Amino acid sequence: MDEQVKAKNVFSSRNFRLLFLEGLISEIGYALYSFAVSFYILELSGNNAFIQGLFVGVCSAAMLIAMPFGGVLGDRNSKVRIMTACDLIRGALLIAAAVFMIVTKDQKANLIVLFAVGIAGNILTGIFGPASSGLLPYIVDENRLQQATSYTTIRSSITAIIGVAVAGVLYAALPLPVLFLIMGICYIISGISVMFIRCEEQVSEDRLTLKLFFSDMKDGLDYLRTQKALMILMAAVVFINFFFVPIGSNFMPYFIKTDIGGADSYLFDDLITPEMWSSVFSMLMGVSALVSSVILSAGKQREKCGRSTAKTLGLIGVFMMSLTAAYWGLVGRGVSLNAFIIFMCIGCVFLDAAIIFINIPISTVQMRVVDRDKLSKVSSITSTISQCMVPVSSVIAGIVLQKLGITPLLIMCAAGFSATAVMLMRSREIDDI
Numbered sequence: 001m002d003e004q005v006k007a008k009n010v011f012s013s014r015n016f017r018l019l020f021l022e023g024l025i026s027e028i029g030y031a032l033y034s035f036a037v038s039f040y041i042l043e044l045s046g047n048n049a050f051i052q053g054l055f056v057g058v059c060s061a062a063m064l065i066a067m068p069f070g071g072v073l074g075d076r077n078s079k080v081r082i083m084t085a086c087d088l089i090r091g092a093l094l095i096a097a098a099v100f101m102i103v104t105k106d107q108k109a110n111l112i113v114l115f116a117v118g119i120a121g122n123i124l125t126g127i128f129g130p131a132s133s134g135l136l137p138y139i140v141d142e143n144r145l146q147q148a149t150s151y152t153t154i155r156s157s158i159t160a161i162i163g164v165a166v167a168g169v170l171y172a173a174l175p176l177p178v179l180f181l182i183m184g185i186c187y188i189i190s191g192i193s194v195m196f197i198r199c200e201e202q203v204s205e206d207r208l209t210l211k212l213f214f215s216d217m218k219d220g221l222d223y224l225r226t227q228k229a230l231m232i233l234m235a236a237v238v239f240i241n242f243f244f245v246p247i248g249s250n251f252m253p254y255f256i257k258t259d260i261g262g263a264d265s266y267l268f269d270d271l272i273t274p275e276m277w278s279s280v281f282s283m284l285m286g287v288s289a290l291v292s293s294v295i296l297s298a299g300k301q302r303e304k305c306g307r308s309t310a311k312t313l314g315l316i317g318v319f320m321m322s323l324t325a326a327y328w329g330l331v332g333r334g335v336s337l338n339a340f341i342i343f344m345c346i347g348c349v350f351l352d353a354a355i356i357f358i359n360i361p362i363s364t365v366q367m368r369v370v371d372r373d374k375l376s377k378v379s380s381i382t383s384t385i386s387q388c389m390v391p392v393s394s395v396i397a398g399i400v401l402q403k404l405g406i407t408p409l410l411i412m413c414a415a416g417f418s419a420t421a422v423m424l425m426r427s428r429e430i431d432d433i
Helices: 014-044 049-076 079-103 107-139 142-173 176-194 210-225 228-260 274-298 306-332 337-369 372-387 390-403 406-425
Strands: none
Touching: 014 049, 014 079, 014 107, 014 142, 014 176, 014 228, 014 274, 049 079, 049 107, 049 210, 049 228, 049 372, 049 390, 079 107, 079 176, 107 142, 107 337, 107 372, 142 176, 142 274, 142 337, 210 228, 210 372, 228 274, 228 306, 228 337, 228 372, 228 390, 228 406, 274 337, 306 337, 306 406, 337 372, 390 406
16 A cells, blocks of 8 residues: 555545546546537437437446446456556547547438447446546545545546536537547546556456356355345435436436527526536536535544435435426426526535535445455446446436426436435434445
């Protein structure tokens, strides 16, 4: 372990600074990518919410399939090398896609390229994620894991604020191929940054075979079965993700494209385009996450998080009910689009703060209680479990939006959050973690 890790602040560690820099650069690239692709697919498909939802679902499925392989690779090979390779390949893919779209002007071909790059990029993300989460305990002292995780979330919040703000301007000013070039360069730089991390990793000398892969995964699953409280928490996270993902991936772009973009006038329409409202919402969520992460980074590391997670989830359920009622009353009945936009601004601040107060404690507890030599594969399994329904959620949300509209989708999400909160509250094991 880095000799500086035990210092009071994790930034004393050179390794953590390099890991932080890698994430800072790559997440700016990802912010540009996710913003541009969501709106560009709606543009290419004639505002077809199903196609947009299908894109999110297929890409999420690709990441989920790759995660178990990433977990096994992360526990058997150098996590630093895996992260470096994934960043460099993602950068090369985006640059190649940019060149293709510059040469080929056909919209159908560009849509196919977006799907191909999205699938390949998410496979690499599925391999990258377990290695990244498994690396942190090697370079950060156990008592500083919540601080490190909070700083990582602060970084994500800053990049969300900067990246989405810049994305809103660049999307209006630059063609998508140019944005892809910028994103690709970001990933290349982040890959170069992470390759300079130096730490003592546990690396297996055994050659990985299919038999060993399934053996390692069984080992990780057997280990998880002994952690019943953790399994219950992961089951709750499955439902949290199922009902949360449609808010950002489906509802937000569709609301902006359909309700704000289709309105004769809207709040500040003389200053910003409809798409830039996505930047405003994302920036507010980023600021909220930033403040929440700062609070957690300065606070005492929690020993348990189950009960507080259940309570916070209950508050999210109440908020989602309010959001549904506000949309139905203000937008659906044509009372005031601007009033709902203001409500959304306030809601974004609350929602992301609540999610941060769930995510950071859960991540910290997992890194603290899981054996280090099993952390990558356990992380990949829990990530796969927690996100296994995301592809289905995105596709279902796209169908609901296309066939029924926004209000039924919000009703579905509100009911889901509330039911999950009740389930978690009634669990006895949740007090054990």
